[in-house]
Amino acid sequence: MSDEQGMKRALQAYIDHFNASNPQAISALFADEATVEDPVGTPLISGRTAIAAFYERSVATGARLKLAAPIRGSHGNAAAMAFDVELNMPQGPALIRVIDTFTFDAAGKFTSMRAFWGPGDMELPK
């Protein structure tokens, strides 16, 4: 289990690497056998290779992540954060409101990420 401050630093690093367009640094935060469910309710992305490809595609959109509230820890190996995804679409700027939850292994790597957002959490260009 990671310490609470270490887990929060890892979530902040995820945001910072995303906004620095560095997908390799994002996927390095994950354990080899980790899973990503983004959004919750869609099939799991399993393993570092598939996760690396997912973040290559995600970062290539040019999206930027902005925390909506301070990162939350837990009393276990988990942490969570609420943020907004700012996207530029051909039609104009768009926004997706998201909450991500993460679990950690003993080495402080992510073992899972789950992204809570639904169709109603997207603000599309008018």
Place this chain on the structure above:
Amino acid sequence: MSDEQGMKRALQAYIDHFNASNPQAISALFADEATVEDPVGTPLISGRTAIAAFYERSVATGARLKLAAPIRGSHGNAAAMAFDVELNMPQGPALIRVIDTFTFDAAGKFTSMRAFWGPGDMELPK
């Protein structure tokens, strides 16, 4: 599975019932076999009777819940929200920053609630 807007209304009702000091209305949002993990990393509270007792105690603190960002849905039977718990302690006002995630049954009742907050998410009176 609940529809996204119905799930979000249930989360807003949870906040509103808490702030109206109505623990019976909160526990009525849960399915009979539901579980509560608050905070994440502590033992599960299982079943409506134990959950009702938990909310009786929680509401009796006089705490008030304030959303920190709009409620998030998902593409499945789950939703999440970030909020602050405002507490009056003998030493003065305190704050706990929380993210709750919920799952739903086909009738729109909560089957689980998990509360992400750690020791570092509490602001205690000076």
